[in-house]
Amino acid sequence: MAADPQEIYRLASSIGCPRHVPRFSACRYDGGEPCECRLIIEAAESSNRRPGAPAGEHFMPDPNSVTHQQVIAMMDLQDQMNRVVDENWIELRRPWYRAAWIEAGELMGHLKVWKWWGNPHPDYEQAEIEVVDILHFMISSAIEREGGLEVAQRSDIVSSLVLPNEAAPDTHDVVLNSVETFVKAVLLDECASPRVLATFVDMASRIGVSQGRAYRLYVGKNVLNVFRQKNGYKTGSYVKIWDGREDNEHLAEILSGIDLARPDAAETIMRGLGDRYRAIVAA
Known part of the structure; x- marks a missing residue:
């Protein structure tokens, strides 16, 4: 179509x-x-183009599809997470765009497309996590821009944030250009504008993040962020390195054994993080 x-x-x-x-x-x-x-x-x-589809043919998501419901669910989780930090987070007008471009810099570090003096092999697994970190800020900015969660969930933003069902990493030069295009748009608009969301989706898909992959990582990282807050992240007492590995890595292992379609998926992830944290850090 x-x-x-x-x-x-x-x-x-x-x-x-x-x-x-x-x-x-x-x-x-x-x-x-x-x-x-x-x-x-x-x-x-x-x-919005199907992988391998010719120019001019585009994928138009069904507003009643699972992918739309996933975006709406991510919006719910993001609002809940932001309220853990600040109940009135929307009124505070946080600089989400600044957090987004800083995360994009960390993303470039994992892609290693510019460090010609170091290891040239990109770490796409960690790059995907950085993309999902940016997604947190894009959703926050979008909700704030619309004036609230319910309004945002009824807006075009839901369709704008749907990623392709299939994605694979593009060439390094193309990935590099997509990240820089996203950062330029973020710095110019300073919010989740239509063009910022368009460049984000393009960047994510070129890095190889599909809709299913983004949803899985998002739910996991959202739970981890809440776990961090509840265990002293804001006061500085939280320990991020567990037995020589960052908590993100432990999260990936926990996620591998969980069916996110289950209604208690978030609680299961939280319980898994708590059990592992106490066993390693508090031992």
Whole structure:
């Protein structure tokens, strides 16, 4: 199914490119130097293209699909997590964009696409975790931007955050460019604007993060963040390294044996983290 021309026009308008807004079709291929408008729209379109599909064919998520329900569930979890830190978190207007681009810097460190003097082999498993960390901030910013959780869950943001069902890492140069395009958009807009969300989805899919993978990692990391808060993260008493390994690594092991479709999945993850933390750190 082809992308909706009105959606393309909306994205162009949100970017405010004076050269291309009047003629949205020119935002894709005008034969000249790529401008910001064209780059963002291509990112939005490619993120919704089936793997291996020809140009012009796009995947349009069903609003009643499991993937949409997963995004709505992640919004619920994010709101709950933010309220653990600050009950009135929306009114505080946190700089989510700043946290996002700093995490993007950590992401680049795991990809190792620029450290030509060191180990050139990227760690995509850790890169995926950084993508999910950024997703936490994108969802927070989106909820804040819409003025609340329920409004955000009824908005276009849900569709904007759906990742492809299948994804595999792209070439290093392409991945590098996608991360930098995302960071540029974040620094310009300072919020989860349509173009920021489009570049995030493009970046995540090029790193190889599928919708199912993102949901699994998100739920796990969200529970870990709550676990950290409840065990002294804010006061500085929380121990992040357990027996020589970061808590993220222990989380990955715990997640491997849990069915996230179960209604008690979050409680099971929390219990697994608690048992392991007490056995290793408090021993």
